[in-house]
Amino acid sequence: MSATIQSIEAILVDIPTIRPHKLSMTTMGVQTMVIVRVTDSDGIEGLGEATTIGGLAYGPESPESVKLTIDHYVAPLLINQPADNINTLKVRLGRVIRGNTLAKSAIETALLDLQGKRLQRPVAELLGGAVHTHMPVLWTLASGDTGKDIDEAMNLIEARRHCDFKLKIGSRPLMDDVRHVAAIKEAVGDSASVRVDVNQAWDEATAAKGMAELQAAGIDLVEQPTPMKHFDSLVRLSDKFHLPILADEAVADATDGFNLAAAGFGGAYALKIAKSGGPARVLELAAVASAAGIGLYGGTMLEGTIGTAASLHAWSTLETLHWGTEMFGPLLMKDDIVVTPLTYRDNGVELPDGPGLGIAIDEDKLEHYRRK
């Protein structure tokens, strides 16, 4: 008799950020994680995380709605079901719950962690095995102030914590953003790759002008310049410029990835477990991208250590991450709720080892930061 699922808990955890993090649609001062704990009848526990940015500012699921979805819809479907057949559990959820990929990602992660602990194997091995144990990680400069961003970048380069940077733009007039970006690129020099993320803020005409300016300033990649559903804009812009485009919000799952590639897009895709529905699901998008000759990037929703580790287990199985990763979420938060944080060194991060995700909760910290 295989073990059955006995309990599913979704916990809201609020941790302040080390500084304001300014995106085109919101400025974050705190990050809210939904931590999921699934226990089975043998007493083994699996951990998962669902995290978004700025409540409902980034996407259609909020931390509070994810908790409600898990408590009221997911848990009753999974309690007393065998814990070890994750595909069957996902089919069961998928038949009754549409969308809600953040909640599904946390659940898929927790089930993989549980299975890994049961088998005493890492999650990467359940996904076919890690090709890499150290992955490059860029840092996002988003204080909202050019001088502060330059100081931050210089310190991180000096410490060999990050050598590549992503700048959040799109909330200011175009030429203000261009001057901001050009000043940072000039300061960090040629050895650093500087990219921008517009988070859908431009229309196509603004994007065309912006991309011409950014190309001239030596920027390497422009992320999601136009609204997520405007596939045609992304295709035309990717045709027009040799400055490549990274599609983020536009591509959530393998079907989006297939449609955008079929429409003629020739850039790269930001993979995120939260968009696709988990560390196994996101690899379906990676496979479609690879089949279409589209580059890969390990993306984040600024998750804490659990969600970041889950993503790293997935990215580690990919032969090539053409644009590296941005798995720095835990470093943007003032504190952590795990016993041993991830190891960031040599401009990257180590894949945690040990069974499952290789992550354990610090119960005192969780108690301190959980929403009362």
Ligand SMILES: O=C(O)C[C@H]1C=CC(=O)O1
């Ligand atoms: O990419 C996004 O849209 C969201 C996120 C990733 C890094 C960061 O600073 O914000």
Ligand SMILES: [Mn+2]
């Ligand atoms: Mn993005």
